[in-house]
Amino acid sequence: SARLEDVSKDYALGRTQVSALRGVSLAVEPGEFVAVAGPSGSGKSTLLNLVGCLDHPSAGRVVVDGRDVAALDDDALSDLRAQKIGFIFQSFNLIPVLSALENVEFPLLFRGLPRAQSRARAERALDEVGLGDVARHRPDELSGGQRQRVAIARALVTAPVLVLADEPTANLDSKTGEAILDLMLDLNRKQGTTFIFSTHDPKVLVHAQRVLRLADGRLEAAS
Amino acid sequence: SARLEDVSKDYALGRTQVSALRGVSLAVEPGEFVAVAGPSGSGKSTLLNLVGCLDHPSAGRVVVDGRDVAALDDDALSDLRAQKIGFIFQSFNLIPVLSALENVEFPLLFRGLPRAQSRARAERALDEVGLGDVARHRPDELSGGQRQRVAIARALVTAPVLVLADEPTANLDSKTGEAILDLMLDLNRKQGTTFIFSTHDPKVLVHAQRVLRLADGRLEAAS
Numbered sequence: 001s002a003r004l005e006d007v008s009k010d011y012a013l014g015r016t017q018v019s020a021l022r023g024v025s026l027a028v029e030p031g032e033f034v035a036v037a038g039p040s041g042s043g044k045s046t047l048l049n050l051v052g053c054l055d056h057p058s059a060g061r062v063v064v065d066g067r068d069v070a071a072l073d074d075d076a077l078s079d080l081r082a083q084k085i086g087f088i089f090q091s092f093n094l095i096p097v098l099s100a101l102e103n104v105e106f107p108l109l110f111r112g113l114p115r116a117q118s119r120a121r122a123e124r125a126l127d128e129v130g131l132g133d134v135a136r137h138r139p140d141e142l143s144g145g146q147r148q149r150v151a152i153a154r155a156l157v158t159a160p161v162l163v164l165a166d167e168p169t170a171n172l173d174s175k176t177g178e179a180i181l182d183l184m185l186d187l188n189r190k191q192g193t194t195f196i197f198s199t200h201d202p203k204v205l206v207h208a209q210r211v212l213r214l215a216d217g218r219l220e221a222a223s
Numbered sequence: 224s225a226r227l228e229d230v231s232k233d234y235a236l237g238r239t240q241v242s243a244l245r246g247v248s249l250a251v252e253p254g255e256f257v258a259v260a261g262p263s264g265s266g267k268s269t270l271l272n273l274v275g276c277l278d279h280p281s282a283g284r285v286v287v288d289g290r291d292v293a294a295l296d297d298d299a300l301s302d303l304r305a306q307k308i309g310f311i312f313q314s315f316n317l318i319p320v321l322s323a324l325e326n327v328e329f330p331l332l333f334r335g336l337p338r339a340q341s342r343a344r345a346e347r348a349l350d351e352v353g354l355g356d357v358a359r360h361r362p363d364e365l366s367g368g369q370r371q372r373v374a375i376a377r378a379l380v381t382a383p384v385l386v387l388a389d390e391p392t393a394n395l396d397s398k399t400g401e402a403i404l405d406l407m408l409d410l411n412r413k414q415g416t417t418f419i420f421s422t423h424d425p426k427v428l429v430h431a432q433r434v435l436r437l438a439d440g441r442l443e444a445a446s
C-alpha cells in the first residue's frame with residue numbers, strides 16, 4: 001500500500017523555484033488499479049517518483065507499506081525498490097549497451113537469482129509483451145513502442161507487489177496497448193498486484209477503479 | 224514533395240538481417256496532410272527517417288523535391304534538411320546541456336540568422352506550444368510532454384516546407400494534443416506546409432487527408 005500525506009515537491013531552478021506538487025494527499029490500498037490523469041506538466045511523473053521512492057518530498061510524508069520512507073537510509077530504500085516496486089519510466093531508461101533480454105534479466109540477477117532462471121524468466125516476460133523476436137536487439141535497434149515494452153517487461157519480471165507505470169501505452173498502437181493492459185489487469189486480478197498509472201490514454205482510464213485528477217500540482221476533489 | 228519508389232530498408236543485426244521496410248512506394252504532394260498508421264514495429268519511424276534523408280534505403284529511390292537523394296553528397300543532404308525539412312523525433316533528441324529556448328534557437332543560428340532575431344522567433348515558437356513559462360528549463364527539468372513540445376517548436380521554428388512528425392502527440396493529454404494539432408493544421412492551411420505524421424492517435428488520424436497503413440514493413444492497399 002502507498003500513502004502520500006500533504007506532500008509537496010519543489011524543484012530549484014536557478015534562483016527561482018518550481019512548485020511541481022502542492023499539498024497532495026492520497027491513499028492506495030493493496031490490490032487497487034488506480035490512474036492519475038492530468039495535463040502535461042501537472043505533476044504526474046513527480047507524484048509517481050515520490051511514491052516509488054526515487055525522490056524525496058519537499059514537505060509532507062510518503063508512507064509505503066506502513067513505513068515512512070524518510071526514516072529509511074539509502075540501502076533500505078534501494079532494497080524496498082528492488083524487492084517490492086516495479087517502475088515503468090516515461091522515457092524507459094533502458095541500459096543502452098545491453099540487449100532487450102539482458103535489460104529484463106538485470107533486476108533478477110540484481111536480486112541474486114541464478115543466471116539460468118533469470119534468463120528463462122526474462123525470455124518469458126519478453127514473450128508476454130510480444131517481443132520474443134527482438135530479444136537480442138539493443139535499445140537503439142528497437143522501435144519506440146518496442147523500447148516501451150522492454151521497460152514494461154523489466155518492471156513486471158520481478159513480480160513486484162506495487163507497479164508504478166508512467167504513461168506505459170504512450171508509444172503503442174491501440175491493439176498492442178490493449179494487450180499490455182490485459183496483461184496488467186490479469187496480474188492485478190490473479191496476483192493482487194497494485195497498479196498506479198499516470199496516463200492520458202482513455203483506454204487505460206476506463207479500466208481504472210479510481211481516477212485521480214491532477215491540475216497544476218494539486219489533486220482535484222474526487223468525483 | 225516527397226516520393227518513395229519501391230523502397231526497402233534492412234538493418235544488419237549480428238549475422239541476421241531485419242527487414243524493416245519492404246517495397247514501399249508512395250507519393251506526397253506539396254501541401255498535403257498525410258498520416259502513416261500501423262502497429263508498433265511496423266516501420267513508421269524507418270519510413271519517416273528515409274523521407275527526411277536521415278538514412279539511406281537498402282533498395283529503391285527516395286526523391287525529395289524532384290531530386291534523387293542518393294545523388295546528393297553529405298553537405299547537400301545536410302543543406303536540404305536544414306533548409307526544407309523539420310523533423311519531430313519520437314524520442315525528441317533534445318540537446319541536454321541547452322535550455323528549451325536554446326534548443327529551439329539552434330536551427331536558426333545554424334542557418335545564420337542573427338542572434339536577436341533567432342531568440343525572438345524561438346520565444347514565439349515556445350509560446351505557441353504553451354511553453355512560455357519553462358523556456359529556461361533544460362530537458363531534464365521538463366516533463367515528458369514538455370520535452371515533446373520543445374521538439375515540436377524546434378521543428379517548426381524554421382518554417383520548413385516539409386514537416387516529418389514521428390508520433391508528436393504520444394506524450395500529450397488530449398487538450399494539449401488538440402492545441403498542437405490545430406497549430407499544425409493552421410500552418411498547413413495558411414503556409415501550405417506539407418505534413419507527414421506517424422501516429423497511433425485517433426485525433427490526428429481523423430484530421431489527415433490520407434491515411435497510409437503499414438503492416439510488417441509493407442504499405443497496405445489504399446482504402
Ligand SMILES: Nc1ncnc2c1ncn2[C@@H]1O[C@H](COP(=O)(O)OP(=O)(O)OP(=O)(O)O)[C@@H](O)[C@H]1O
Pocket residue numbers: 011012013018019020038039040041042043044045046047090357360363364365366367368369394395396
Ligand atoms: N528537475 C526539474 N527542475 C525544475 N522543474 C521541473 C523538474 N522536473 C519537472 N519539473 C517541472 O515540474 C512540473 C511537473 O512535471 P512532471 O514531469 O511531474 O509533469 P507530468 O504531469 O508528468 O507531465 P507530462 O504529462 O508532460 O509527462 C513541470 O512543470 C516541469 O516543468
Ligand SMILES: Nc1ncnc2c1ncn2[C@@H]1O[C@H](COP(=O)(O)OP(=O)(O)OP(=O)(O)O)[C@@H](O)[C@H]1O
Pocket residue numbers: 134137140141142143144145146171172173234235236241242243261262263264265266267268269270313
Ligand atoms: N538499428 C536497427 N537494427 C535492427 N533492427 C532495427 C533497427 N531499428 C529498427 N529496427 C527494427 O525495424 C522494425 C521497424 O522499426 P520502426 O522503428 O520503424 O517501427 P515503428 O513502426 O516506428 O514502431 P513504433 O510504433 O513502436 O515506434 C522494428 O521491428 C525494429 O525492431
Ligand SMILES: [Mg+2]
Pocket residue numbers: 044045046090166366367368
Ligand atoms: Mg510525465
Ligand SMILES: [Mg+2]
Pocket residue numbers: 143144145267268269313389
Ligand atoms: Mg516509431
